Amino acid sequence: MRFSGSARITEKKCHNGNDQPEVRVEYKTARGMINDTQVINAAFRGSFEPALIEEINRTGIYQEVEEGEYLIRPGSYIRSVPIILSGSIKIMRPDASGNEALLYYLSGLDSCAISMTGTPDNKPSEITAVAEEKTRLIFIPIEKVDEWICRFPTWKQFVFRTYQRRFDDMIATIDSIAFQKLDERLLTYLKKKTRSCQCTVLQITHEEIAREMATSREVISRLLKQLERVGYLRLSRNKIEIL
Amino acid sequence: MRFSGSARITEKKCHNGNDQPEVRVEYKTARGMINDTQVINAAFRGSFEPALIEEINRTGIYQEVEEGEYLIRPGSYIRSVPIILSGSIKIMRPDASGNEALLYYLSGLDSCAISMTGTPDNKPSEITAVAEEKTRLIFIPIEKVDEWICRFPTWKQFVFRTYQRRFDDMIATIDSIAFQKLDERLLTYLKKKTRSCQCTVLQITHEEIAREMATSREVISRLLKQLERVGYLRLSRNKIEIL
DNA sequence: TCGCCCGTGTGACTTATATCACGGAACCGC
DNA sequence: GCGGTTCCGTGATATAAGTCACACGGGCGA
Numbered sequence: 001m002r003f004s005g006s007a008r009i010t011e012k013k014c015h016n017g018n019d020q021p022e023v024r025v026e027y028k029t030a031r032g033m034i035n036d037t038q039v040i041n042a043a044f045r046g047s048f049e050p051a052l053i054e055e056i057n058r059t060g061i062y063q064e065v066e067e068g069e070y071l072i073r074p075g076s077y078i079r080s081v082p083i084i085l086s087g088s089i090k091i092m093r094p095d096a097s098g099n100e101a102l103l104y105y106l107s108g109l110d111s112c113a114i115s116m117t118g119t120p121d122n123k124p125s126e127i128t129a130v131a132e133e134k135t136r137l138i139f140i141p142i143e144k145v146d147e148w149i150c151r152f153p154t155w156k157q158f159v160f161r162t163y164q165r166r167f168d169d170m171i172a173t174i175d176s177i178a179f180q181k182l183d184e185r186l187l188t189y190l191k192k193k194t195r196s197c198q199c200t201v202l203q204i205t206h207e208e209i210a211r212e213m214a215t216s217r218e219v220i221s222r223l224l225k226q227l228e229r230v231g232y233l234r235l236s237r238n239k240i241e242i243l
Numbered sequence: 244m245r246f247s248g249s250a251r252i253t254e255k256k257c258h259n260g261n262d263q264p265e266v267r268v269e270y271k272t273a274r275g276m277i278n279d280t281q282v283i284n285a286a287f288r289g290s291f292e293p294a295l296i297e298e299i300n301r302t303g304i305y306q307e308v309e310e311g312e313y314l315i316r317p318g319s320y321i322r323s324v325p326i327i328l329s330g331s332i333k334i335m336r337p338d339a340s341g342n343e344a345l346l347y348y349l350s351g352l353d354s355c356a357i358s359m360t361g362t363p364d365n366k367p368s369e370i371t372a373v374a375e376e377k378t379r380l381i382f383i384p385i386e387k388v389d390e391w392i393c394r395f396p397t398w399k400q401f402v403f404r405t406y407q408r409r410f411d412d413m414i415a416t417i418d419s420i421a422f423q424k425l426d427e428r429l430l431t432y433l434k435k436k437t438r439s440c441q442c443t444v445l446q447i448t449h450e451e452i453a454r455e456m457a458t459s460r461e462v463i464s465r466l467l468k469q470l471e472r473v474g475y476l477r478l479s480r481n482k483i484e485i486l
Numbered sequence: 487t488c489g490c491c492c493g494t495g496t497g498a499c500t501t502a503t504a505t506c507a508c509g510g511a512a513c514c515g516c
Numbered sequence: 517g518c519g520g521t522t523c524c525g526t527g528a529t530a531t532a533a534g535t536c537a538c539a540c541g542g543g544c545g546a
Contacts, residue, residue, distance in 0.1 A: 101421040117407040150393035164360040170413045178344040178457045214421045
């Protein structure tokens with residue numbers, strides 16, 4: 001573990017891609033915090049062999065990010081692979097005109113498949129990753145991902161399972177955009193969301209939902225109202241409570 | 244190479260998923276045909292090391308499929324990974340009510356990432372793979388994919404590049420469904436299609452395009468007519484000529 | 487406390503897409 | 517050539533979704 005304590009990404013949420021796309025990270029050492037090594041040991045015991053956990057402790061970078069902080073932006077280069085310890089991360093695909101489509105969520109012990117192969121040929125990332133809530137994660141340098149594949153069977157398994165899951169997620173996303181109508185999509189969206197954050201009260205604006213579903217605020221407001229009338233949820237400012 | 248000559252999949256195109264989902268394959272030996280070993284050597288020289296090519300020759304299964312033949316259907320189990328030597332394969336995602344969304348095409352030396360991890364947990368495939376034209380390919384048993392990763396660096400590279408490409412394809416698909424209007428989508432569809440078959444005359448019906456784009460025949464007819472008026476293409480029965 | 491901004495609710499309207507209905511043209515087997 | 521079948525073109529109409537306009541209310545800072 002090269003850095004102990006929390007690392008804060010200073011840039012906050014912002015939907016304009018024109019300002020500087022680089023994410024600046026400040027590391028601050030911390031004493032008296034949770035011992036990272038122990039956290040990691042606990043998280044991976046059972047999944048990975050001890051030697052691998054040891055390696056992760058040595059070379060991984062532990063970070064904590066707050067809700068709304070950006071991990072990856074389109075235009076940046078991916079040099080390491082995140083593994084989520086707790087919390088959840090939202091992976092999105094922005095288009096040219098300010099919309100973004102939700103690709104999938106990452107949570108407990110998930111990893112992002114897109115980043116596994118890095119950004120080859122000096123092609124920058126085309127996706128956005130943003131924390132949904134306070135999230136703890138470990139970054140594994142990309143060379144290690146490759147190296148460990150042959151050294152640790154459980155790692156190879158992990159990498160392949162990650163790919164598999166992300167593919168399934170993406171197919172589910174395509175399904176939903178291609179075949180479902182907006183009201184059904186909204187329902188599956190809300191379900192996914194509650195599952196990823198493991199709570200029934202979502203802190204979110206209609207505007208944000210609309211952006212993630214690549215539609216407009218008014219239609220989301222109407223559909224939500226409809227769902228409220230049916231008794232599926234309760235609405236208030238910045239808050240949606242699922243019943 | 245365990246089987247020489249062509250293998251024909253007897254079931255023909257059919258859009259009803261209810262009949263038996265298994266794909267039955269008859270192998271027939273062939274003399275006087277192209278020597279498979281030489282074909283394979285030629286295809287992979289430069290990309291793979293000789294020892295790997297040797298392995299592929301020993302354990303791969305060579306097949307030729309005709310246009311419209313199915314390689315994978317939803318409900319079947321994936322036990323081997325195809326590598327396309329020539330021709331092209333279309334990967335689609337069907338929904339419950341007879342529609343199917345196009346995920347991506349595979350052509351020269353591509354492989355299908357979804358199949359790489361097989362269908363784990365005894366979960367059957369959720370996709371459809373159908374030949375776009377006469378296609379020659381090699382099936383690699385799924386255990387080998389795994390085994391070779393550590394033995395052959397070029398294979399590892401190949402596997403990762405395959406994942407990367409398919410991810411990019413899927414993201415492009417999501418982009419197009421989520422953000423583009425139908426006329427733009429039709430254009431990108433036609434472009435992809437011509438690229439994958441490397442020709443300017445498409446043998447296809449409006450009905451089929453509609454199904455792949457998860458819309459209805461009439462709207463495609465209208466949009467195509469519009470593109471013809473603009474001078475982008477010329478229409479005739481079962482044929483679209485791009486200008 | 488006043489004004490302002492943000493998030494929301496909603497009516498009126500436009501546009502895009504889907505569906506229905508039908509007719510005609512091309513092709514195919516006999 | 518003839519009848520049937522598949523494919524294509526097109527109008528009329530219905531529905532879903534997007535856009536515009538505006539009003540309301542709560543929170544919050546001056």
